[in-house]
Amino acid sequence: MNMPITDREQFKESGALSVETVTSVQQWNEELFTLKMTRPPAFRFRSGEFIMIGLPQENGKPLLRAYSVASPAYDEELEFLSIIVQDGPLTSRLQHIKPGDPIYLGKKPTGTLVTDALLPGKRLFMLSTGTGLAPFMSLARDPDVYEMFEEVIVVHSVRRVVDLAYRELLESKLEGDPLLEDDQRERLIYVPTVTRESFRTQGRIQTLIEDGRLFEQSKGPQRFVPDEDRVMLCGSMAMIKDHAADLEKRGFEEGANNKPGQFVIERAFVG
Numbered sequence: 052m053n054m055p056i057t058d059r060e061q062f063k064e065s066g067a068l069s070v071e072t073v074t075s076v077q078q079w080n081e082e083l084f085t086l087k088m089t090r091p092p093a094f095r096f097r098s099g100e101f102i103m104i105g106l107p108q109e110n111g112k113p114l115l116r117a118y119s120v121a122s123p124a125y126d127e128e129l130e131f132l133s134i135i136v137q138d139g140p141l142t143s144r145l146q147h148i149k150p151g152d153p154i155y156l157g158k159k160p161t162g163t164l165v166t167d168a169l170l171p172g173k174r175l176f177m178l179s180t181g182t183g184l185a186p187f188m189s190l191a192r193d194p195d196v197y198e199m200f201e202e203v204i205v206v207h208s209v210r211r212v213v214d215l216a217y218r219e220l221l222e223s224k225l226e227g228d229p230l231l232e233d234d235q236r237e238r239l240i241y242v243p244t245v246t247r248e249s250f251r252t253q254g255r256i257q258t259l260i261e262d263g264r265l266f267e268q269s270k271g272p273q274r275f276v277p278d279e280d281r282v283m284l285c286g287s288m289a290m291i292k293d294h295a296a297d298l299e300k301r302g303f304e305e306g307a308n309n310k311p312g313q314f315v316i317e318r319a320f321v322g
């Protein structure tokens with residue numbers, strides 16, 4: 052039987068983990084929710100990075116999983132977008148978490164979906180499937196990103212319309228955001244696409260690239276231009292592999308923290 056989450060005594064602070072408190076939970080559908088938690092004052096990360104979060108187990112060892120931070124680096128709280136895998140060791144329990152409950156937070160954020168790993172450019176395309184949107188919610192709400200790029204384009208591909216987490220917020224160009232100026236919000240472009248139901252934009256991201264729908268709302272070229280465009284990819288292994296190969300064919304080079312390039316990738320999950 053699973054332990055109740057609320058038992059704070061089961062949680063142990065350590066050099067690698069702090070114990071935080073959940074502040075809000077928003078359910079998007081039966082397999083997707085957003086979780087906010089307190090942020091330790093000394094916790095620093097770069098928008099787009101991921102961190103371990105988790106719960107204690109009966110054997111006393113913490114059960115941890117990698118999660119992209121969905122809130123920007125300046126936010127006072129930390130926000131995460133989570134899948135629910137019914138037989139998943141962590142999310143079968145995490146789906147029941149409530150405000151006030153304790154939760155483990157790792158102390159070492161890391162990742163490649165950061166602007167440091169990209170060369171300067173004019174447009175930033177962030178291509179995601181499923182929970183791969185999470186790091187891009189962090190970057191799209193970071194004012195620094197709008198200092199670096201003229202247009203910030205968030206592309207989210209999902210199977211069903213109800214899987215479009217954050218849809219209203221993105222459609223409103225992040226209305227009411229406490230950090231972004233109006234001029235910055237106007238430069239955010241949102242391209243949601245649904246693959247298995249009818250919706251105003253249907254089809255896989257690759258199809259939108261090929262038929263030009265990905266670029267329709269942009270004031271720039273109606274295709275990828277390696278000199279000006281920068282691309283971040285976050286999704287399944289197959290999605291990343293296909294897009295990385297396509298970008299390389301178009302003359303884009305992959306970047307890393309120690310060698311900035313024209314595109315960067317990260318898996319949204321292992322499997």
Ligand SMILES: Cc1cc2nc3c(=O)[nH]c(=O)nc-3n(C[C@H](O)[C@H](O)[C@H](O)COP(=O)(O)OP(=O)(O)OC[C@H]3O[C@@H](n4cnc5c(N)ncnc54)[C@H](O)[C@@H]3O)c2cc1C
Nearest residue numbers: 116117118119132133134139140141142182185319320322
């Ligand atoms: C770098 C990195 C960043 C990640 N960021 C996030 C994030 O922001 N949000 C998030 O929900 N998960 C994220 N994950 C996945 C996360 O670490 C866990 O796998 C997930 O929370 C499920 O945990 P679990 O213990 O319940 O099941 P697991 O045993 O970890 O997973 C069971 C199976 O479920 C499937 N699965 C797991 N995660 C997902 C997912 N996100 N979308 C679709 N299928 C999935 C896989 O097929 C996997 O084999 C990330 C993983 C990596 C490597």
